[in-house]
Amino acid sequence: xxxxxxxxxxxxxxxxxxxxxxxxxxxxxxxxxxxxxxxxxxxxxxxxxxxxxxxxxxxxxxxxxxxxxxxxxxxxxxxxxxxxxxxxxxxxxxxxxxxxxxxxxxxxxxxxxxxxxxxxxxxxxxxxxxxxxxxxxxxxxxxxxxxxxxxxxxxxxxxxxxxxxxxxxxxxxxxxxxxxxxxxxxxxxxxxxxxxxxxxxxxxxxxxxxxxxx
Numbered sequence: 001x002x003x004x005x006x007x008x009x010x011x012x013x014x015x016x017x018x019x020x021x022x023x024x025x026x027x028x029x030x031x032x033x034x035x036x037x038x039x040x041x042x043x044x045x046x047x048x049x050x051x052x053x054x055x056x057x058x059x060x061x062x063x064x065x066x067x068x069x070x071x072x073x074x075x076x077x078x079x080x081x082x083x084x085x086x087x088x089x090x091x092x093x094x095x096x097x098x099x100x101x102x103x104x105x106x107x108x109x110x111x112x113x114x115x116x117x118x119x120x121x122x123x124x125x126x127x128x129x130x131x132x133x134x135x136x137x138x139x140x141x142x143x144x145x146x147x148x149x150x151x152x153x154x155x156x157x158x159x160x161x162x163x164x165x166x167x168x169x170x171x172x173x174x175x176x177x178x179x180x181x182x183x184x185x186x187x188x189x190x191x192x193x194x195x196x197x198x199x200x201x202x203x204x205x206x207x208x209x210x211x212x213x214x
Contacts, residue, residue, distance in 0.1 A: 057196035061203035064194030068173035069207050072190040074161045081163035093162045096148045101186055105179040109138055112155035114178045133191040170199035186211045
């Protein structure tokens with residue numbers, strides 16, 4: 001007589017240590033994911049802050065250049081920084097010799113007074129010289145010892161108008177004045193360079209001032 005044996009089924013429950021191990025792996029995966037998200041968020045925030053800082057510095061440089069343009073206009077008009085008070089004669093602040101027509105202007109830009117460098121005209125063949133405002137040396141010169149000393153290069157903001165130095169900027173803005181004769185008028189082209197809180201942040205602006213010959 002044959003006996004049939006039914007298969008014995010046993011349920012094996014995972015031990016506590018196995019469950020803990022699986023949970024630990026899952027938690028670690030989530031931590032890695034969250035850490036990656038946090039790092040990405042921090043990098044994005046840092047980049048945004050850097051962009052905002054650069055834009056703010058460019059705005060500061062632009063405003064400094066605008067201030068230098070206005071300072072040059074006061075210089076041309078022989079008035080102080082308030083724009084209304086005439087320079088005393090003689091003056092220890094304003095130009096010892098006020099700007100008049102093209103007097104004192106030269107290609108070497110003495111005290112910021114420039115004559116445009118002659119350009120090549122066809123059919124002549126030559127290398128076009130740099131404009132006065134393209135010459136680096138014109139923007140790195142030291143300020144004169146006083147208003148009677150001649151120094152080739154740009155004028156530092158406030159030197160001839162007694163304007164209060166601008167705060168925050170890495171260095172004070174500068175300007176050059178170029179003289180053009182057009183009929184009965186003198187035309188002055190002013191080029192100004194402004195700096196942000198970082199000296200490598202610069203803005204260059206130009207304006208034209210037209211004055212009738214006296």
